[in-house]
Amino acid sequence: MRIENPLILGAGPAGCAAAICLARTGETPLLLDRDEHVGDQLCGGFLSWRTAQQLGDLGIDLEQTGAHRVSQLRLFHEDRYVELPLPHPAYGLSRHALDTVMRAKAVDAGARLKFDTVRRLEPGVAHGQTQDWRSDAIFLATGKHDVRGQSRPRDDKDTALGLRLRLPANAQRTGLLENAIELHLFDGGYVGIVLQEGGSANICLAVRKSALASHGGSPETLFAELAELIPALAERLGDDWRDARTDTIGAVPYGWICRKTQPGLYRLGDQAAVIPSLAGEGISIAIASGVAATNAHAAEQGAEHYQQEFARRAARPVGLARMGWHLAETRLGARGALALARIAPGLIARFADWARIQAPPPLAR
Known part of the structure; x- marks a missing residue:
């Protein structure tokens, strides 16, 4: 099946963010997902204040979804703990609830939603279980699930x-x-x-x-x-x-960042950069990648330019989150994190801010 408009593989936060933004620029993107029933993905249940702002730019108010408001961070190690205020309110919301709202928003914006399981991806064509889907602009947003032909490296022996x-x-x-x-x-x-x-x-x-x-x-x-x-x-x-x-x-593959892609293939979300979940910024990166890819596509800058630029912007937050993750999973690092939080809580807040990706605004609102 030939699609004149962009093809988005995956109707999660990254894919839906791209669909909403593409529809706002006059495109009629096709969202293709393997599951007609919206599941409850394992990762992404915490939404930072920056994520809430990004969702607001897409027309989604977390207060109306029933999301649980969060204002405090507590760190525990064995019998010790420290409590810190968050710089701004954050939220707890299941992926089932978030993905349901985002799918509906994408369809309301003008995207089409269809269902098929993509088995293999080649330049310009996604080979599905029911048929082949062809487009000159493919947005790969399948989250942590790789598609044959575009698998991410798994080099870490202790994954x-x-x-x-x-x-x-x-x-x-x-x-x-x-x-x-x-x-x-x-x-x-x-x-x-x-x-x-x-x-x-x-x-x-x-x-x-x-x-x-x-x-x-x-x-x-x-x-x-x-x-x-x-x-x-x-x-x-x-x-x-x-x-x-x-x-x-x-x-x-925590810490992995995609720096190269094929012409016409935009990699989004965890297919673009995998930030350790300790940072709580996985959904923020997903949305930011969808918006950035859409902006690049609308400006006719191409997928390769987008991928290189997004990799550059993701390097610092992913690198800092990876460093924090490695420290936190050791006894000495965990004790040090709690001590630092007690002595200089402002540094913890600053670190959290540095580990946030700067998301571009959508071209159209």
Whole structure:
């Protein structure tokens, strides 16, 4: 099938941001996603203040989505913790809720939405399960899922894995987590916890493959042993966490940045740059890439120019987040982070600001 307008592969935050912006410039982009039912992706449940601003530029008000407002950051390591105010309000919102709103906004703006599973990608054509989709401008926004022909490198021998528990609302967890996002640091990884719409708790764990193996290779065993090590984490998990399903995603190439692409192929979101989730800026980078790619396409600058420029702008935030991640997953680094947060909280806020990508404004509002 020949498409005269841009083809966007993936109807997540990056793809939908591109679709909204392309539609505003008069294009009729085609959003192609493999899932007709909007799922609940593992990553991206925390939205920073900068992400909230970017979504506002796209016409999405997080307060109207039921997102949980966050104003405090808490850092934990074993029996120690420190609490800091966030520079501006942030939000907890499930990917199911966010992606649903963004899909609807893209369709309302003028994008078309269709469903197919892309098996392979070649210049100018996406080979789907049902048919081939051809376009001179393809926006690759498949998140952490690679497409054959455009796979990202997996060179790290001790790769990072992602685990997630979604726990139902209860009064005890709400009392502990109200208005806060928490990071519980341990050797080899960290656990991030935030309340989302309806009071449910999103508990995400980023861990090295070796650290999981040292706990018998079982996510359940790892959570149980961490609960014994970190009393505050045990309180948040409560008595019902064993009844929840553990979602997993493997071999996350944290720190990778795409610097080259083919003519007509714009790589967005995690297909452009993978910032460690510790920074809480994955959705911000996704949206920023969608807007930047759209601006470059509208200005006829080309995909190669866009990719090089976006890689340059993503280098500092991704590099700083990677450095913070490596420090946080060591005992000495975790203790140092808590000590620095107590002594000079302004430096933590400054570091967080440096790890944010500067997003361009959309060409049309």
